[in-house]
Amino acid sequence: MGAQLSDRVELERVLGLLLSAGTYVAVVLVGLGVAGLVLAGRSPLGPDVAPFDPGRLPADLVAGRAEGFLWLGIIVAIATPAARVGAAGVGYALRRERIMAAVAVAVLAVIALAVLLALGTG
Amino acid sequence: MEVTLVLAAGGVAAGLFGALLGLGGGILIVPLLTLGFGAPVREAVGVSLVCVIVTSGAAAGVYLQRHVANLRLGMVLELFTAIGALVGGLAAFLLPEPVLAGLFAALLAYTALSMLRRRLGDAAEAPLADGAPILEPRTPATPMAAWREALSGQDYRVRGLEAGMAGSVGAGVVSALLGVGGGIVKVPVMHLVMGVPLRVATATSNLMIGVTASASAIIYLLRGGIDPLVAGPTALGVFIGATVGSRTAQRVDVRVLRALFVFVLLYSAIEMARRALGLA
Numbered sequence: 333m334g335a336q337l338s339d340r341v342e343l344e345r346v347l348g349l350l351l352s353a354g355t356y357v358a359v360v361l362v363g364l365g366v367a368g369l370v371l372a373g374r375s376p377l378g379p380d381v382a383p384f385d386p387g388r389l390p391a392d393l394v395a396g397r398a399e400g401f402l403w404l405g406i407i408v409a410i411a412t413p414a415a416r417v418g419a420a421g422v423g424y425a426l427r428r429e430r431i432m433a434a435v436a437v438a439v440l441a442v443i444a445l446a447v448l449l450a451l452g453t454g
Numbered sequence: 455m456e457v458t459l460v461l462a463a464g465g466v467a468a469g470l471f472g473a474l475l476g477l478g479g480g481i482l483i484v485p486l487l488t489l490g491f492g493a494p495v496r497e498a499v500g501v502s503l504v505c506v507i508v509t510s511g512a513a514a515g516v517y518l519q520r521h522v523a524n525l526r527l528g529m530v531l532e533l534f535t536a537i538g539a540l541v542g543g544l545a546a547f548l549l550p551e552p553v554l555a556g557l558f559a560a561l562l563a564y565t566a567l568s569m570l571r572r573r574l575g576d577a578a579e580a581p582l583a584d585g586a587p588i589l590e591p592r593t594p595a596t597p598m599a600a601w602r603e604a605l606s607g608q609d610y611r612v613r614g615l616e617a618g619m620a621g622s623v624g625a626g627v628v629s630a631l632l633g634v635g636g637g638i639v640k641v642p643v644m645h646l647v648m649g650v651p652l653r654v655a656t657a658t659s660n661l662m663i664g665v666t667a668s669a670s671a672i673i674y675l676l677r678g679g680i681d682p683l684v685a686g687p688t689a690l691g692v693f694i695g696a697t698v699g700s701r702t703a704q705r706v707d708v709r710v711l712r713a714l715f716v717f718v719l720l721y722s723a724i725e726m727a728r729r730a731l732g733l734a
Contacts, residue, residue: 344518344525351664352515355508359693362508362686366458369683375457376683377491383678402682409507409689410671413664420529431601435529439665442536446669449544450676 343423347416354412361405368398414443457491458687464490465691469509472692473699474708475715479692480506480634481565484558485722486688488729493684495554495729496546500674501685502633503667505692510635510663512693513700523657524650527605527612531622531644531658535636535666538626543670546631547677556730558632559723565638566719569712607654614647621647622662630670635663 369376382388384403392400421436464486465479472479480502487498517523546554598615606612621643625636637659644655674680728734 340525341521344521344523347525348515348518348520350515351511351518355511355515358508358511359690362690365682365686366462366690369458369686374683376461376681376687377457384675384680384682398686399682402686406504406675406680406682406685406689409504409511410668410675412511413507413668417529417532417665420525431604432526432529435533439529439533439536442533442540443665443669443672446536446540446543446672447676449540450673453544453547453677 339427343420343427346423347420350419351412351416354408354415358405358409358412361401361408363405365398365400365402365405368396368401372398374398414440417443458683461491461684461687462691462694465505465688465693466695466698467691468505469692469695469697470699471695471711471715472509473696474703474706474711475569477565477637477715479509479696481562482718482722483688483692484633485562485726487684488555489722489725491684495551495558496674496679497681497684499546499554499631499633500671500679501681501688503630503671503674504680504685505689506629506633506635507664507667507671508689508693509696510660510667512697514657514661514664517657517660522654523661524605524607524654525661527644527650528658528661530605530615531618531640532662532665534619534622535626535629535640535662536669538623538628539630539666539669540626540673541623542627542630543673545627546670547673547679549631552730552732554631555726559726559730561628561632561634561638562719562723562726566716566723568638569716569719607651610649610651610654613649618643618648626666626669629663629666630673635659636666637663 389400389403393404417436417439421433421440424432424436465483468479468482468486471482483502483505484495484498487493487501488495514523518525602612602615605615621639625639625643628634628639629636637656640659640662641655644650644658645652650658671680725734
């Protein structure tokens with residue numbers, strides 16, 4: 333019982349750290365992008381920005397373009413909760429809590445379905 | 455450059471207000487972008503979802519590390535909020551813009567009236583019971599009872615799991631359609647229907663917001679519904695405002711702020727309704 337409780341406490345601590353770290357990384361990346369916008373004197377309400385294109389991301393980042401940092405920050409922010417679910421699933425699987433591990437897999441499956449449906453109906 | 459800073463300042467105000475009044479900043483982002491900057495409702499919702507994920511992420515991390523949130527219950531319910539968000543995210547691209555504006559106007563009016571009612575009832579309101587105390591030994595008789603037991607906390611027992619799942623689907627749809635965290639649905643369902651203490655319900659709702667909003671934000675992202683140049687400054691501002699607000703909330707008398715907030719919500723509701731009816 334005591335070991336179970338300390339396991340739970342440890343899992344929650346690790347997941348909390350993961351969420352906080354992911355969020356702060358996202359905020360720093362977005363902050364760099366915003367700084368880039370301000371320094372370049374660009375208006376957010378200017379001509380339309382190209383939709384998200386993963387293929388352009390590395391080139392934008394290497395070139396130091398604001399869009400690259402903004403997109404990466406947004407992607408990290410959106411991916412962090414899913415990473416928390418994945419980590420929780422692994423934690424539960426290691427503790428042989430099969431139902432909770434299955435719940436984590438189901439949540440990730442719904443997120444994956446969202447990706448597929450968005451791509452398929454876009 | 456000015457517009458970037460104005461967007462960030464608007465985000466700071468939304469995050470600050472939201473944190474001080476315990477509502478989350480999401481409900482102010484969509485009116486800010488649509489009424490203040492002329493953005494389409496759908497694009498404003500996409501930006502708002504990013505803001506909601508960022509602000510809830512930091513708070514949820516702290517709640518987990520302090521063991522306030524119920525992780526098991528949150529994960530089970532977020533499966534259903536994510537399903538709702540998936541449906542809502544797809545529906546958002548099918549519904550005409552005026553319908554989205556009308557739905558948002560209804561949400562704003564409902565939130566404003568809820569806050570007014572709470573304010574008027576402050577004096578007479580009895581303190582909410584923080585979950586039913588467990589008086590009998592835990593001896594689950596059925597698999598469902600054992601499952602409820604596993605989702606319960608040390609000093610409260612979860613009930614009404616089926617109602618909680620149904621409410622979570624609804625919260626997910628609302629979140630995805632309107633770009634809010636959905637706490638306005640989840641917290642009352644968990645606290646009043648499922649018997650979860652208010653503090654735990656609030657923390658668990660916060661934990662679920664990330665996954666819920668992510669499931670729909672992915673749809674907005676891949677279908678061109680998120681403008682990074684607008685989302686970036688706004689999300690950064692909301693994050694700063696929410697961080698400052700959560701650290702000063704205990705020291706601020708929110709009565710005047712709450713009255714101002716109700717006024718802003720009602721004004722925004724009227725303007726969104728006018729937009730829905732093609733009058734703005």
